[in-house]
Amino acid sequence: MTVYSLEASNGIAAQVARHLGDELVFLEKKTFPDGEVYVRVPSKPRGVAILVSSMYPSQEKRFLELLFSVEALSAYAEGSIIAVVPYLAFARQDKRFLEGEPISVKAVLKSLEALGLSGLVTVDLHQPRVLGEYLSVPSINVLPAEEIAGYFKGKVSNPLVLAPDMGALERAKSVAEHLGAEFDYLVKERDRVTGEVKIYPKSLEVAGKDVIIVDDIISTGGTMALAAKNVLGSGAKSVKAVCTHAVMVQGALDKLYYAGIEEVVATDTVPSPVSKVSVAPSVARGLKELLEQMV
């Protein structure tokens, strides 16, 4: 196999290549004077080609770098072409919330497949079901729960892992189990008289706890900041915020620290000042599993 690193690999390509004992090749990239992206695969893959690139801003450019790379590889056409996309952008526009809306993630996945993609590994997708729905080639969504839990081992004395909402519970549960901690999800309630919004865990108490709130993406940080304020207001000893994808726009990090969050922890799927955990081990495991499925 040959692992190809695009500019947005974030070091994950090299770690994966070392895990698997494969060669690493850097894709050439430039921008034409008119602004168009250009990539080139400088050498033929030995067997399966593994293309590693995340899709953080500018998401559109990253997507086209990936699409053009798949197209370029398809001309070599001897083995499979597997994309490793640690952060798959456009993944939150995963259904028609309003009539006339696109399913953007469907457009992204179907385009990659139309150009010759044979498999996909991605990390902590907003709705993992989209892989089965919009790709007909094999794919795997990996959750870096073990790596995230590993980061906190020995650092928190009385942990309670919370999901910001019910939909995010599986992720929190998985981190909690690796950490040997309890877990719950937060519910929102608006006071009928005062209109005030209260946020609290569905069934557990936060008082005296070192709370770890775990979400897939922190974008503007609004949800996480509000949750933290409420949990601290209910007597939590400390709050740490954790996400897989630190998209962090509109002053998100300042918003989080200002809300009283003690520490923010993210993975390296998106470059950020808090990318303390690498998804590379999870990705390498997912890739091995995918390759076994494809044999």
Add this chain to the structure above:
Amino acid sequence: MTVYSLEASNGIAAQVARHLGDELVFLEKKTFPDGEVYVRVPSKPRGVAILVSSMYPSQEKRFLELLFSVEALSAYAEGSIIAVVPYLAFARQDKRFLEGEPISVKAVLKSLEALGLSGLVTVDLHQPRVLGEYLSVPSINVLPAEEIAGYFKGKVSNPLVLAPDMGALERAKSVAEHLGAEFDYLVKERDRVTGEVKIYPKSLEVAGKDVIIVDDIISTGGTMALAAKNVLGSGAKSVKAVCTHAVMVQGALDKLYYAGIEEVVATDTVPSPVSKVSVAPSVARGLKELLEQMV
């Protein structure tokens, strides 16, 4: 039919809708806080949907707006979805000039088709053959030669239309015929002793002529400026530079005027300070022709 205008229609959508007597609907567009593009088709098409958007910088964002719009329209799925793309970006990366390169325009066309495109009208493509090679749905490439010639009628007394190279001759010929002028193409010759490059028409004389140099794209303006300098040096009375797609980067317009070009004329496929000619009549004709093919 319903004509949909995306932000990058440049007024062409409305002109086409008026030509055809069809309704015009504006697509909703926004950018999410994290920078991702979003579009929405606010109402169902009546029969065939015509989606009008050019692909000038940022080309990647324009491409995804178009791709997502096609995906959104495909859910309505009653009639055909035709894209009118006056400037199709990535069209110059139309073959593997080097091994390992992508054919970017193939990736763009195949993605649109994979998401449900049923037909394409584009204007003055760098290599029209790519439509037949990479699309299996009907398509038309229109040349706005009549509109360009119309702009110059009565404005030049002794015209000679030149193509900057042999590959661009058909375009210059077509403009010249509409203008009732002679035409030729420029050849480049390097002096074996001095190394000096001379550029001159293959068979005609430029002395005393009002030269009109016609190309598909002016990007950095380098080719056009060099051609103009040489033609003026050979005694041309004046030089005008004409292109369909005024991409104009890196100070192109200043480069052109500084080279002695009297006037620069472009169409409205890309917004520019010299977009004096509209491709809308050509596009409307192309669209009618395409619709007849599709019946």
